[in-house]
Amino acid sequence: MRLELGYIPITDIQFGDVSKVENGVLTVDSKTVEALILKDERIVSVKVDIARPGESVRITPVKDVIEPRVKVEGPGGMFPGVISPVDTVGSGRTHVLKGAAVVTTGRIVGFQEGILDMSGIGAKYTPFSQTNNLVLVITPRKGLGSHEHEHAVREAGLKTAVYLGELARDLVPETVEVFESLPFMDGLKKYPDLPRVGYVQMLQSQGLLHDTYVYGVDAKKILPTIMSPTEVMDGAIISGNCVSACDKNPTYVHQNNPIVHDLYARHGKDLNFAAMIITNENVYLADKVRSSDWTAKLCGFLGLDGVIISEEGFGNPDTDLMMNCRKITDRGIKTVVITDEYAGQDGASQSLADAHESADALVTGGNANQVITLPRMDRVIGTEEYVGIIAGGWDQNKHEDGTITVEIQAITGATSEVGFAYLSAR
Amino acid sequence: MSKIRIVHYINQFFAQIGGEEMAHVPPEYRDGAVGPGLALGSAFGDKADIVGTVICGDSYFNENMEDAKKKLIGFIRKAKPDLFIAGPAFNAGRYGVACGAICEAVREELKIPVLTGMYEENPGADMFRQKVYIIATRNSAVGMRDAVKKMSALALKLANQEPIGASSEEGYIPQGIRVNLFEEDRGSKRAVDMLMKKLKGKPFTTEYPMPIFDRVDPQPAVKDITKAKIALVTSGGIVPLGNPDHIESSSATKYGRYDLDGVNYLSKDAYATAHGGYDPSYANADADRVLAVDVMREFEKDGKIGSLYRYFFSTVGNGTAVKNAKAFAEEFSKELIEENVQAVILTST
Numbered sequence: 001m002r003l004e005l006g007y008i009p010i011t012d013i014q015f016g017d018v019s020k021v022e023n024g025v026l027t028v029d030s031k032t033v034e035a036l037i038l039k040d041e042r043i044v045s046v047k048v049d050i051a052r053p054g055e056s057v058r059i060t061p062v063k064d065v066i067e068p069r070v071k072v073e074g075p076g077g078m079f080p081g082v083i084s085p086v087d088t089v090g091s092g093r094t095h096v097l098k099g100a101a102v103v104t105t106g107r108i109v110g111f112q113e114g115i116l117d118m119s120g121i122g123a124k125y126t127p128f129s130q131t132n133n134l135v136l137v138i139t140p141r142k143g144l145g146s147h148e149h150e151h152a153v154r155e156a157g158l159k160t161a162v163y164l165g166e167l168a169r170d171l172v173p174e175t176v177e178v179f180e181s182l183p184f185m186d187g188l189k190k191y192p193d194l195p196r197v198g199y200v201q202m203l204q205s206q207g208l209l210h211d212t213y214v215y216g217v218d219a220k221k222i223l224p225t226i227m228s229p230t231e232v233m234d235g236a237i238i239s240g241n242c243v244s245a246c247d248k249n250p251t252y253v254h255q256n257n258p259i260v261h262d263l264y265a266r267h268g269k270d271l272n273f274a275a276m277i278i279t280n281e282n283v284y285l286a287d288k289v290r291s292s293d294w295t296a297k298l299c300g301f302l303g304l305d306g307v308i309i310s311e312e313g314f315g316n317p318d319t320d321l322m323m324n325c326r327k328i329t330d331r332g333i334k335t336v337v338i339t340d341e342y343a344g345q346d347g348a349s350q351s352l353a354d355a356h357e358s359a360d361a362l363v364t365g366g367n368a369n370q371v372i373t374l375p376r377m378d379r380v381i382g383t384e385e386y387v388g389i390i391a392g393g394w395d396q397n398k399h400e401d402g403t404i405t406v407e408i409q410a411i412t413g414a415t416s417e418v419g420f421a422y423l424s425a426r
Numbered sequence: 427m428s429k430i431r432i433v434h435y436i437n438q439f440f441a442q443i444g445g446e447e448m449a450h451v452p453p454e455y456r457d458g459a460v461g462p463g464l465a466l467g468s469a470f471g472d473k474a475d476i477v478g479t480v481i482c483g484d485s486y487f488n489e490n491m492e493d494a495k496k497k498l499i500g501f502i503r504k505a506k507p508d509l510f511i512a513g514p515a516f517n518a519g520r521y522g523v524a525c526g527a528i529c530e531a532v533r534e535e536l537k538i539p540v541l542t543g544m545y546e547e548n549p550g551a552d553m554f555r556q557k558v559y560i561i562a563t564r565n566s567a568v569g570m571r572d573a574v575k576k577m578s579a580l581a582l583k584l585a586n587q588e589p590i591g592a593s594s595e596e597g598y599i600p601q602g603i604r605v606n607l608f609e610e611d612r613g614s615k616r617a618v619d620m621l622m623k624k625l626k627g628k629p630f631t632t633e634y635p636m637p638i639f640d641r642v643d644p645q646p647a648v649k650d651i652t653k654a655k656i657a658l659v660t661s662g663g664i665v666p667l668g669n670p671d672h673i674e675s676s677s678a679t680k681y682g683r684y685d686l687d688g689v690n691y692l693s694k695d696a697y698a699t700a701h702g703g704y705d706p707s708y709a710n711a712d713a714d715r716v717l718a719v720d721v722m723r724e725f726e727k728d729g730k731i732g733s734l735y736r737y738f739f740s741t742v743g744n745g746t747a748v749k750n751a752k753a754f755a756e757e758f759s760k761e762l763i764e765e766n767v768q769a770v771i772l773t774s775t
Contacts (some may be wrong), residue, residue, distance in 0.1 A: 112702055124608075134731055195625045244676065244703075244745065258614035270559030270622060307626045308617050314745060315703065336621040338613055341634065344747030345677070347604035348639035356634055361624050363617040364605040364633045368745065369677055391676035391702040391744065407677055409605075409745060420615025423603045424633055426592040 001091045003074070003182040003230035006173025008143035010099035013050050021167045022261045026100050028134055033160055037136065041154040042144055047137040049381045051103070056378035058122075058218070061113030062412045063104040063150075064157050064239055065128050066095040068164035071234060078165060079235040081216025089234035090227075095168040101131040101252055102164065104157040104385040105382035106138035110209045112391045112412050114245025114412030115374065115404075120135040122374040125414040127421060128242050128252070135381045136160060150209055154240050158251070163412035169403055179264050181228045182275065184302070191272040195305040198275045199229065199259050200295055200328070201418070204224050204312040205280035209242040212249075212312075214278065224294040228261040228304070237278070243311045243313040244391045246368045246414040247340045251398050253413070259308055259338075275302050279324065281317040288320050295403035310418045314342055314368070318354040340365035341425055345407065350418035351425075365415035366423035368392070369407050369425040376402025430474035430585045433505045434463040435512035435528050436497070437521045441481040449485035449520075450493050453494055455501035456481065463578075464571060466511065469578035474585065476528045478505040482519040487527075488609055495531045502532060509585040510536070514543030514573040515550060517565040522550025526538035531559040551599055559584070604634075620638035633750045654768040659758075661743025661751070662709065662716035662775040663701030664692065675702025681741035681754045686734065691706035703744030704775050716773055735767050 009024055015029030016027035037046045051057045071077050074092015077084030102403040103116065116126050116133075123129035139154055140149045141343060205219040212219040214237050225303040227236065237254040260276065267273040269302040279295045283287065299307055305330050311321045321337055329335050336358050347367055384404070387393050392410030399405070408423075415423055440461040459467040459476035467476045480498050487494045502510060510532045512525035522544040529540035543561035544551050551560055559580060563573040576597040583590060592607035593600040609616060616633075623630040648654050650718065665673060671682040689696075692713035699709040699716065704746045714720040722734045739758045743751065 041594050110702070110705065117470050125730065146705070182559065188577065195622075197621065197625075206704070210708065222476055228674035257523075258612055262618045264612045266618065266622075270627075271618075306621045315743075333622045334621065336617045336624065339634075340602055342677070342745045343604040344749055346747075346749075348602070349749040350639070351604060351634060352637065355636045355639060359628060359636055360632055361620050362612050362632045362634045362636075363620060365613055367604045369747065370606050389675055389702070394674045394677075394679075395672035407674060416613060419615070419617055422608045422610070423606055424592075424609045424613065424616070425606045426594040426600055426633065 001229050002178065002229040003091055003233060004093040005177045005179070005233060006093060006095045006099040006181050007094060007116060007175045007177070008168050008171050008173050010097050010132055010140040013052060013134060014092055015050065021097065021165070021168055026097060026132060026164070028164070033163065036159055036163055037138070037156045040152055040156065041400045042148055042389060043138055043156065044141050045139045046156070049134040049135040049137060051135055051381060053118060053132070057118040057381060058377040059103055059105055059116040059133070059135055059381045060384060061105060061108050061244065061382060061390060062116045063109065063113055063153050065252040065412065066102045066157050066161040067252045067254065067255050068102065068161045068168070069235065070095050070169050072169055076155050076234065078162050079238060080225055081156050081349045082161050082213060082238060086215055090126055090231035094234055095171065095173060097164060097168050099132055099165065101128060102157050102161045103128065103133045103135045103136060104153050105135060106153065107140070108386045109146050109153065110242035111366065112242040112244050114388070115387065115406065115410050116412045117374055117377065121372060122411060125423065126409045133421035134164065138383055139296045144196065146209065150240065150242065158238065169321065179230050179233070181230060187272055191268060193278055194270065194272040197263060197271045197302040198277060198299055198302060198307045198323060200277045200279060200307055200309040202245050202311050202317065202324065203237065203278055203280050204241045206283050206313065206316060210313070211266045212242055213238050213239040219280045220282055221297060222280060224277055224291055224298055226277055226298060227276045229264070229276040232257050232260060239347040244368065244409050245412045246392070246409045247312065247314060247365060247417050249312055250413065251419055253416065253418060253420050257418055259310060259418055274304060281313065283316060287324055292320060292323035292327050296323050296331055299328050299333055301330045304333050308336050308338065309397055312417055314340060318352045322354045322356040322359060325359045326356045336361040336363060338363045338365070338417050338419050340417050341367045341370055343367045345369045345371050345390050363419060364425050365417050365419070365421060366425045368409040368415045371405060372408055373403050373405045429472065430509060431505070431507045432474050432509045432511055432581070433507040434459065434466065434476050434479045435525065436461055436463065436479060436481055437524065438481065438483040441486045442566055449483040451483035452486050452492060453480060453482045453497040453501065462574070465570065465574045466578055467572050473582055477507065482524065484524060487524040488520045491527060495528060496656070497529060508538060509581055510538055510540045511577065511581055513544040514561065514577065515548060516563055516567055516569065517545040517548050519549050521660040522548035523553060526554030526558060526560070526725055530554060533558065535700060541577060541581050541584060543577050546599055550696045555599045556601050556670065561597050562599045573667050582735045613615045648769050650730055651731055653732045653734050655735055656716050656722065656731050656769045656771060657762055657767045658738040659720065659770050660740050660773045663699040663715045663742040664697055664717040664740050665700050667696055667698050669700045673699055673700045675742060676744040678742040678746045679750060681739055681758070683737050683739055683758065685736060686719060686738055687736055689719060690723045692717060701742045701744055701775060716775060735765065
């Protein structure tokens with residue numbers, strides 16, 4: 001499959017009467033966005049706001065972050081099986097509003113929404129302090145259950161991202177990047193001497209507010225399967241989960257999966273990026289055994305020489321990570337795993353809930369228990385009411401001077417386990 | 427700002443007194459820098475001065491450790507240093523041990539920052555890596571220039587009380603304490619680079635060596651369960667509604683002890699979960715799903731168990747450090763033993 005990504009850089013975002021992109025400025029007609037979201041009868045009100053890099057703004061509790069994109073050539077549309085009809089995406093051409101993002105927030109759903117600071121020390125820990133954000137503060141109908149609430153917020157974010165992405169349909173991208181993955185036999189013939197490298201992505205699927213969707217299918221219900229890495233660039237995988245903010249993959253990170261991009265960067269040079277395999281992280285032992293068996297089997301079938309395995313979440317999925325690593329290594333395939341750590345606030349405890357000697361090549365997103373004090377911000381989008389109960393916060397962690405002390409666990413994207421961030425630990 | 431005052435420790439060899447045959451020499455003090463101290467001194471430039479050097483033979487130190495430490499600290503105290511440096515010892519075993527030991531003693535007695543350097547396989551490294559900063563050096567004095575560069579840089583940071591970075595940034599031997607740092611490359615690129623090295627059979631360094639797990643052997647079965655007093659303990663976060671002890675939704679630093687007297691089941695009007703790692707809907711609707719008080723009461727009534735212990739213990743096992751969890755259990759287990767509880771049902775989520 002061959003996909004062209006055409007990038008339209010966005011350097012500013014503002015409100016206006018007509019939504020458009022001009023000279024790198026994304027102008028948004030907030031009334032149209034509101035009307036679009038309020039079509040969902042589960043939502044009673046939405047406030048549309050803007051947060052730019054460097055501003056004294058805090059967004060919390062953050063649920064998801066999505067990049068506006070549009071499919072301009074080739075089959076299917078953005079977020080197939082969810083917003084667009086089901087069709088295989090990942091080929092043709094897609095335009096991207098690079099530098100823009102949709103951020104969803106509002107009254108809490110679970111305990112695991114995040115904090116996103118646009119400036120100050122907290123901004124260093126989240127990649128979304130660097131994007132021009134359209135923020136949706138969503139209030140659901142009274143009495144709406146948490147699962148429906150999460151679903152409504154998820155869809156509102158995706159719909160808004162699609163609406164903004166459409167603005168890029170007829171624009172001329174500043175740069176175009178081409179990604180191509182070849183069928184099994186063609187890849188072998190074209191790169192006979194290069195190591196065949198695969199990427200195993202573990203999708204958060206512990207269930208009930210810890211879900212990920214693949215072409216609209218709940219990842220709990222999938223068996224591990226093979227994808228073209230280009231499919232994720234068209235929104236084939238979306239986040240529906242409220243795992244700790246630091247190490248869940250927002251939809252934006254799925255769209256821009258950095259392992260996919262960094263493997264493509266060397267594809268055809270010193271490696272052959274042969275396949276992407278997705279698997280899940282279900283809570284039952286039988287599911288863990290089955291999925292890791294299946295993943296290792298696929299790696300074997302595909303004749304892979306090396307595999308990068310990424311985790312999502314922590315604790316319970318550490319077991320899936322170790323099972324995958326052990327079983328893939330047992331097939332004579334070289335592995336590298338990416339995870340993050342919960343070594344305690346003092347960094348003195350063991351970092352993982354499970355371990356295996358085969359995981360001898362590990363990349364870490366850092367210790368999520370590290371404590372940080374975030375400065376007072378001039379403006380809060382959403383509410384700081386929950387900073388004491390979200391994962392990484394504690395009772396009375398908001399101080400009189402307006403500063404907030406949390407573990408970086410509470411910061412959206414701080415310890416990315418697909419390696420989207422620069423943080424690490426030793 | 428006045429110059430930082432440093433006292434430096436070296437052995438008889440680096441003081442050019444002699445080799446093994448002179449290892450018996452007792453502690454002595456000399457003004458200014460000696461041997462490797464000269465290189466260290468020039469690395470500090472005008473920021474710090476090596477005001478004095480203490481010297482001791484390796485055999486003397488290791489065979490008369492208490493006496494050697496006492497004499498050396500006497501000399502060091504008089505020189506009024508702001509910082510103390512020992513070595514580097516490279517792979518010299520007794521010298522490495524001496525460097526670690528004197529550093530530890532000086533920090534304790536004089537309350538000043540200390541620093542040494544040695545090869546990772548020096549026995550002194552294993553003994554003191556968790557106690558003092560030890561710059562990782564090569565295994566012989568060939569690595570002096572590199573060692574001096576790293577030691578002088580970290581020494582200044584220590585003396586100026588600047589924040590100390592991760593071991594990979596500063597060059598010290600990991601202390602078993604995880605420290606965050608920002609890398610130049612994002613995680614995904616580091617993973618691809620590491621995989622390529624592994625595929626080519628080249629050396630690579632994992633960012634987290636696998637921990638050794640503390641395995642707990644199962645206890646023998648309870649002889650007569652129909653007579654046993656059983657307690658419920660959970661990491662599933664079940665607490666009285668309102669979470670009176672404010673147990674954190676993640677990374678718990680405390681646990682709660684709650685009375686079950688007269689409680690036959692956990693009503694949704696009285697109990698909920700504080701746990702932030704799973705969907706709370708079903709636990710909040712019926713907390714017995716996590717902490718099975720209802721079934722235990724039934725078993726109690728039917729004579730299937732002796733009795734349910736009057737209190738249950740609860741914490742949140744979400745991202746909670748093993749050290750904290752261990753400390754909780756050590757504390758409440760005492761009560762369980764005192765109260766003759768014979769078995770515990772531990773539920774997670």
